[in-house]
Amino acid sequence: MNSGDDAASSAANSGPPPSLEWRFSQVFGERTAGEEVQEVDIISAIEFDKSGDHLATGDRGGRVVLFERTDTKDHGGSRRDLEEMDYTVRHPEFRYKTEFQSHEPEFDYLKSLEIEEKINKIRWCQPANGALFLLSTNDKTIKYWKVQEKKIKKISEMNIDRSKSPGINSPPSSNSPNRIVTNGVHADYLSNDFPFPAGGIPSLRLPVVTSQETSLVARCRRVYAHAHDYHINSISNSSDGETFISADDLRVNLWNLEISNQSFNIVDVKPTNMEDLTEVITSAEFHPIHCNMLAYSSSKGSIRLIDMRQSALCDSHTKLFEEPEAPGTRSFFTEIIASISDIKFSNNGRYILSRDYMTLKLWDINMDSGPVASYQVHEHLRPRLCDLYENDSIFDKFECCLSGDGLRVATGSYSNLFRVFGTSQGSTEAATLEASKNPMRRQIQTPARPARSMSSMTRGVRRGPESPGAEANGNAYDFTTKLLHMAWHPTENSIACAAANSLYMYYA
Amino acid sequence: MSMVDEPLYPIAVLIDELKNDDIQLRLNSIRRLSIIARALGEERTRKELIPFLSESNDDDDEVLLAMAEELGVFIPYVGGIDHANVLLPPLETLSAVEETCVREKAVDSLCRIGSQMKEKDLVDHFIPLAKRLSAGEWFTARVSACGIFHIAYASAPDLVKTELRSIYSQLCQDDMPMVRRAAATNLGKFATTIESAHLKTDIMSMFEDLTQDDQDSVRLLAVESCAALGKLLEPQDCVAHILPVIVNFSQELSSDSSQHVRSALASVIMGMAPVLGKDATIEHLLPIFLSLLKDEFPDVRLNIISKLDQVNQVHSIRDAAANNLKRLAEEFGPEWAMQHIVPQVLEMINNPHYLYRMTVLRAVSLLAPVMGSEITCSKLLPAVITASKDRQVVEKMIRPCLVELSEDPDVDVRFFANQALQSIDNVMMSS
Numbered sequence: 001m002n003s004g005d006d007a008a009s010s011a012a013n014s015g016p017p018p019s020l021e022w023r024f025s026q027v028f029g030e031r032t033a034g035e036e037v038q039e040v041d042i043i044s045a046i047e048f049d050k051s052g053d054h055l056a057t058g059d060r061g062g063r064v065v066l067f068e069r070t071d072t073k074d075h076g077g078s079r080r081d082l083e084e085m086d087y088t089v090r091h092p093e094f095r096y097k098t099e100f101q102s103h104e105p106e107f108d109y110l111k112s113l114e115i116e117e118k119i120n121k122i123r124w125c126q127p128a129n130g131a132l133f134l135l136s137t138n139d140k141t142i143k144y145w146k147v148q149e150k151k152i153k154k155i156s157e158m159n160i161d162r163s164k165s166p167g168i169n170s171p172p173s174s175n176s177p178n179r180i181v182t183n184g185v186h187a188d189y190l191s192n193d194f195p196f197p198a199g200g201i202p203s204l205r206l207p208v209v210t211s212q213e214t215s216l217v218a219r220c221r222r223v224y225a226h227a228h229d230y231h232i233n234s235i236s237n238s239s240d241g242e243t244f245i246s247a248d249d250l251r252v253n254l255w256n257l258e259i260s261n262q263s264f265n266i267v268d269v270k271p272t273n274m275e276d277l278t279e280v281i282t283s284a285e286f287h288p289i290h291c292n293m294l295a296y297s298s299s300k301g302s303i304r305l306i307d308m309r310q311s312a313l314c315d316s317h318t319k320l321f322e323e324p325e326a327p328g329t330r331s332f333f334t335e336i337i338a339s340i341s342d343i344k345f346s347n348n349g350r351y352i353l354s355r356d357y358m359t360l361k362l363w364d365i366n367m368d369s370g371p372v373a374s375y376q377v378h379e380h381l382r383p384r385l386c387d388l389y390e391n392d393s394i395f396d397k398f399e400c401c402l403s404g405d406g407l408r409v410a411t412g413s414y415s416n417l418f419r420v421f422g423t424s425q426g427s428t429e430a431a432t433l434e435a436s437k438n439p440m441r442r443q444i445q446t447p448a449r450p451a452r453s454m455s456s457m458t459r460g461v462r463r464g465p466e467s468p469g470a471e472a473n474g475n476a477y478d479f480t481t482k483l484l485h486m487a488w489h490p491t492e493n494s495i496a497c498a499a500a501n502s503l504y505m506y507y508a
Numbered sequence: 509m510s511m512v513d514e515p516l517y518p519i520a521v522l523i524d525e526l527k528n529d530d531i532q533l534r535l536n537s538i539r540r541l542s543i544i545a546r547a548l549g550e551e552r553t554r555k556e557l558i559p560f561l562s563e564s565n566d567d568d569d570e571v572l573l574a575m576a577e578e579l580g581v582f583i584p585y586v587g588g589i590d591h592a593n594v595l596l597p598p599l600e601t602l603s604a605v606e607e608t609c610v611r612e613k614a615v616d617s618l619c620r621i622g623s624q625m626k627e628k629d630l631v632d633h634f635i636p637l638a639k640r641l642s643a644g645e646w647f648t649a650r651v652s653a654c655g656i657f658h659i660a661y662a663s664a665p666d667l668v669k670t671e672l673r674s675i676y677s678q679l680c681q682d683d684m685p686m687v688r689r690a691a692a693t694n695l696g697k698f699a700t701t702i703e704s705a706h707l708k709t710d711i712m713s714m715f716e717d718l719t720q721d722d723q724d725s726v727r728l729l730a731v732e733s734c735a736a737l738g739k740l741l742e743p744q745d746c747v748a749h750i751l752p753v754i755v756n757f758s759q760e761l762s763s764d765s766s767q768h769v770r771s772a773l774a775s776v777i778m779g780m781a782p783v784l785g786k787d788a789t790i791e792h793l794l795p796i797f798l799s800l801l802k803d804e805f806p807d808v809r810l811n812i813i814s815k816l817d818q819v820n821q822v823h824s825i826r827d828a829a830a831n832n833l834k835r836l837a838e839e840f841g842p843e844w845a846m847q848h849i850v851p852q853v854l855e856m857i858n859n860p861h862y863l864y865r866m867t868v869l870r871a872v873s874l875l876a877p878v879m880g881s882e883i884t885c886s887k888l889l890p891a892v893i894t895a896s897k898d899r900q901v902v903e904k905m906i907r908p909c910l911v912e913l914s915e916d917p918d919v920d921v922r923f924f925a926n927q928a929l930q931s932i933d934n935v936m937m938s939s
Contacts, residue, residue, distance in 0.1 A: 126684075128606040129646050146606075150566060155527050159520035200549020204520060206560050207527040240685045240723050241647075258608055291685070291723050309724065 016427035017407060020420065020493055020508035024437050025091060028067070028503040043498035046487045049124035049132070055094055055487070055496055056134055057503055058119025062103035064136055064218075066147065067094040067503075091507035092494045098147065100218035103138045115140050121235050123244070125257070133221075135244060139231040142246055144222035144257060151211035159205050222260040227253050234284045240291040247284035252296060254308075266308060267296065282397075283342050289349045301338030301356055305365060321352070321368045323361065333385045333394065341397035346406045347490070355400035355411050358382065362409065362423060375421045375430070378413045393479045401488040401495075408493075412483030416499040433506065435483055435499040519547045526560075531568055538574040545585035554586050554594045562598040569607040576602045576610055580617025583624060592625050593633040600637050603652035604644060611648060615655040622659035630663040635672075642675050647684040654679055654690035654698075661701045673702070673710045680714045685723045692718045692729035696736025707740060712749050834874035842879045850875070850887060857891045873909040881918035889913070889924045893931070907932065 031037060040061030047056050055067040071093045106115040117138055125133040131148035230248035237244045245266070246253050252267035267284075271277050279300045287293035292308045303321040325334070337357035344353045351372075352363045358379065361371035377398075381388065388394040393414075400411040408429070412418045416436065422429030486497035493508040523544055525533040537544070541561075545553040561575060579599055583592050599621070602614035622634050638660040642653035654676070661672050676698060679691040695718065699711045715737060718730035738746050833853070837845035853875070856868045872892060876884040892909060910932070913925035 126647070128648050129604065131606065148566075153527070158524045160517070160524055194543075194546075196546045196549070198549065200552050201516060201519070201547055204516065204523060204547055206548075206556050207524055209527060209563065240725055242686065242725070289722075291725070 016422055016424035016429070019422065019427075019429040019431065020408070022420070022431060022433050022495075022506045022508045025494070025505040025507045026093060027437065027505070028096065030502045031500075037500045041501035043485060043501060043503060045119045045122045045136075046485045046496050046498055046503070047122045047124060047134075048487050048489050048496070049127075049134075050490060052092065052490045052492060054097070054124070054132060056122045056124065056136075057498065058102065058122050058136055059501070060116075060118040062101055062105070062117030062119060062138065063099055064102045064119060064122065064134075064145070065099040066097040066132070068097040069093065070095050092489055092492050092505075094505065098216040098218065100145070100147075102136045102143060102145065102220075103141065106140075108140075120232060123235050123237055125237055125244075126241050135235050135237070137232050137235050137246065140225070140228055142224040142232070142235055142255075143220050144224070144260075145218055146221050147216060147218045149214040150217045152213045152215060154210045154212075155207050156210060157205055157208040159207075222257065224255055224260045224263065227255075227263045233282060234296075236284060236286040236294070238286045238291045239289055243291075245284055245286060245294060247281050247296060249280040252281065252284050252294070267306065282340050285343055285345055287349050288345050288347060295343060295345070295352055297340035297343045297354060299339040300335065301340055303340065303343060303352060303354060303363065305352075319365070319368050321363050321365075321371075323370050323374075331385075333389065336389070336394055337385070342399045344400055344402055346402050347404055348406060351402075351406065353400050353402050353409050355398050357394060357396075357398075360400055360409055360411050360421065373423060375409065375419075377411055377419055378417075381414075388479070391479060393482075396482055397484060398482075399485050401486055403488050403493060404490045408488075410486060410488060410495060412486055412497060414482050415478045416481045416483050418483050418486060418495070418497055420495075435497050435502075435504045516547075519544070523547075526564075531571065534567065534571050535574055538571055538578060541575075541578045541582070542585055545582070550585065550587040550591075554591055558586065558594050558598060562601060565598075565601045565605070569605075569610055572602055572605060572607070572610045573613055576613035576617055580613075580620045583621060589624060589626060590629075592621050593629050595621055596633055596637055600641065603641065603656075604646065604649035606646075606648050611652050612655075615652050618656050619659050622656065627663040630660070631665065631668075635660045635664055635668060638672070639675065642679060647682070647687050650679060650682060650684070650687045651690040654687070654694045657694065658697045658701045661698065673706060677710065677714050677717075680717050685726060688718065688721060688723065688726045689729055692721075692726050692733065695730065696733040699733075699737055699740055704740075707737075708745060708749065711737070715750075830871040830874055833871055834878055837875055837878045842883065845875065845879060846883060846887075850879070850883070854887065854891050857894065869909050873912055876913060876916070876921070881916070881921050884913075884916075884918075885920050885924055889921070889928065893928050 029041065029043075038061075040059065040063075042060045043057050044060050045056075045058035048054070049056070053069045055069075057065045057067075059065070069092055071090055102119060103117040105117045107113070108115055115138065119136050119138060121135075121137050123135045125135060125144070127133060131146050134145050134147075136143055136145060224246070228246065228248040228251070230250055232246050232248050234247040235244060242258070243254055243256050246255065246263075247267075250268065250270040251265055253263040254266050255263045267281070269279065269281060279298045279302075282297045282299055284294060284296035287295070293305065294308070295303055295305045297303045301322065305319040305321070307318045340354045340356050342355045345351070346353070350365060352365060354361045354363065354371075355377075358381070359377060360375040362373040362375075364372045385394060398412050400409065402409050402423075407424055408420055408422050410418060410420045415434070417432055417434050420429070420431040420433070421427075481499065483497055483499060486495060488495055495506045497504050497506075522537050522540060525537045526544075528534055528537075541557075545557060548557055561579070564575070565572070567575075576599065579595050579602075582595055583589060586592070586594050596618070599614050599618050603611050603618060605611055605614075618634075618637075622630065625634060634656075638653055638656050641649045641656070644650050644653070657672060657676055661669060664672060676691065679687055680695075682688050682691070691714075695711070695714060699707060702711055715730060715733065719727055721727050721730070734750055738750050741749065833845075833849055837849060853868055853871050869892060872888045876888055879888065892913075907929070910925045910929050914922055914929060916922055916925065
């Protein structure tokens with residue numbers, strides 16, 4: 001299950017792995033029946049950290065909530081307790097850790113525009129010294145947060161009992177103007193050459209600090225602001241541990257985590273005349289291994305792979321990934337649904353997963369002629385594109401994710417459904433699950449055509465079992481319940497996804 | 509709670525404010541730590557104040573930074589060199605915090621203290637500290653470890669020396685790029701303490717590991733240490749060991765390596781020229797220089813990645829190369845330059861790509877003062893005038909170049925420069 005092997009090579013020998021059976025694990029923030037969802041609580045970002053021990057969610061109200069894993073040795077009970085547990089049932093379980101207000105709504109007075117506090121993306125950074133670090137961003141500003149256990153200090157045994165000191169009318173608070181004293185007659189004692197007695201002054205005491213409790217404190221360490229004219233859609237950390245990129249509709253900027261007042265623009269697709277604008281940047285990500293490579297996707301359905309070593313301003317891309325249009329399929333909506341809403345690199349850096357409105361596509365970075373696989377997410381919606389255009393749903397931006405081992409990919413859909421596909425050669429795995437306590441309710445076990453070989457030049461297209469446009473009891477799709485945000489655990493087959501304000505977790 | 513005598517009130521307040529909620533007051537107290545130390549006396553400073561500071565390691569960065577700085581000059585207050593080792597524990601803690609400026613200051617202070625410590629104390633206290641930091645769980649400690657090895661090594665017994673070299677070599681291959689970067693930055697410094705026998709083997713193999721690292725930033729910093737390493741080796745060893753690495757490097761330069769690596773390379777090679785001497789320079793370094801002059805890309809982009817503060821004057825590879833040609837000419841004299849540099853430079857004036865021509869003009873403006881007025885007038889200026897017909901180049905390079913030359917001390921140079929400026933204006937007006 002977690003072999004970590006390259007998907008293609010592991011499958012080549014023994015056929016595709018068996019399909020996963022998904023089970024509900026946990027839910028956080030579930031609404032009670034009839035309870036109204038508060039807009040500010042709607043989850044807008046989900047991200048596991050590199051170790052898989054922590055999960056972060058961001059919401060429209062600018063809050064970040066952290067969860068930590070409870071089922072590992074570090075968090076669990078004694079060794080004997082763990083040994084007594086039934087190991088075959090173990091799967092990642094999380095509990096609430098802490099939360100903080102990351103962003104506040106702002107008003108841009110120059111442009112008379114309100115800047116939403118909604119968290120667009122969260123990315124974890126390298127932990128250090130027992131503290132957690134992450135980047136969170138809204139439309140305009142990125143922030144670097146440190147979350148740490150801090151001792152709550154109690155000071156005792158001071159030299160001066162302020163309430164008893166003669167001639168001082170200062171309240172026993174830290175704002176007391178007791179500096180006045182030192183400007184007076186006794187200033188001599190504070191000069192560098194005052195002759196203190198050799199053994200020092202015995203009556204002076206150092207404050208004694210007692211600290212019993214600790215609490216989790218989140219501190220904003222850096223604010224990276226004023227570098228984006230347009231809405232930030234992505235942030236991504238480099239493998240060098242020191243830099244990251246942020247992308248808006250027209251530009252990608254490179255930052256050093258330590259330096260918040262300076263960024264370098266490395267991609268600029270703004271045309272000289274804005275009327276000539278036809279294509280915008282929709283997502284950007286650093287290569288997981290090569291610190292000089294990054295990919296970004298566009299609203300026209302193309303992906304560009306950039307090598308920063310080649311030029312300062314990376315307008316000349318190194319590789320362009322585009323699927324040639326199948327003849328005769330063009331419609332009014334073709335261009336709109338071609339827009340890529342999210343891209344993700346596989347952990348081995350060899351593949352890029354992209355999500356456009358109707359499909360998931362898997363690209364081999366060594367092959368730019370077309371994707372190696374294509375998965376249809378909700379093909380039954382195709383006849384209804386007109387309605388979807390009318391209610392703006394056609395512009396919904398769904399995220400996508402790959403499993404840590406690269407064997408599977410997943411993405412969300414409407415009616416709080418999400419889909420999981422197997423990427424191995426010959427795999428027919430295609431699950432449909434609902435973000436609820438009964439995820440398997442809608443899963444239909446009809447067989448599908450197997451996927452073609454990933455290494456072949458022809459593209460494999462898979463439909464797989466999917467819920468029909470109307471399910472068994474004829475309910476239509478609910479376009480207001482869309483599962484846009486999800487994340488796959490880095491090492492386990494565990495998925496976290498958001499249905500409005502509720503966080504659902506599943507394992508297989 | 510004890511009441512102190514009224515005259516001692518200010519000191520007492522100063523001490524109490526070490527733990528005040530107001531950061532400004534804490535800072536003020538930390539900056540006057542020496543007064544507090546003298547008020548407590550040497551023994552109490554050692555036994556109470558220093559441990560107190562060790563425990564305050566989760567204060568705000570500004571406070572920690574001030575603490576790290578103070579501790580670096582605290583030897584007199586703890587009773588002199590013999591007691592210097594009590595300052596190590598708080599600095600060890602500070603050198604592992606995640607705020608870089610605090611870490612760097614702590615490492616600085618550790619080096620400052622270590623360089624004054626007696627050998628026995630170094631062996632008993634400093635070296636174990638270095639080993640602990642390099643085995644630290646978090647990368648922050650391991651980064652700092654790289655910065656103190658040069659102090660630890662010198663007074664270590666032979667067996668420990670071997671161990672330290674081996675540890676440093678592991679740091680050069682650490683999982684975290686930050687640690688490898690620190691190892692690369694400090695390699696030159698570390699190498700100065702190493703015996704020549706081990707230089708050629710251990711250090712050179714660390715150097716080669718780092719120059720082949722897959723992180724840009726690591727390779728860059730390793731190349732930086734070339735000049736430092738070059739100075740430590742005999743010229744023939746230099747040629748044998750370092751030059752091949754540089755030459756290999758520069759061959760990669762054509763497309764694969766990053767441009768700021770190349771830019772740093774240009775400066776570094778200059779550091780090697782005096783070491784190598786004229787012949788080796790001509791044979792090995794000049795071709796690299798001239799190829800750098802033809803470099804494709806105008807911008808050295810990202811000093812931030814490697815934090816190359818020392819190269820902040822250099823804005824382009826070609827600029828670097830042009831500057832270095834000038835320095836070569838200064839080093840080896842105008843006749844030598846006339847023979848070996850000027851012809852190749854002038855040849856490029858006819859290159860179809862305007863950026864090459866711009867570089868030539870830049871090089872010319874730098875070389876002119878070095879070459880002297882005769883060569884400038886007879887060889888360099890004509891090339892400039894020819895290039896003045898190039899519109900693109902004119903405003904950006906030629907005019908500033910000529911304006912500079914029009915202020916040359918030599919009357920003939922001024923004359924020709926002004927002539928050139930006038931002819932440019934005529935060309936501009938008529939088109």
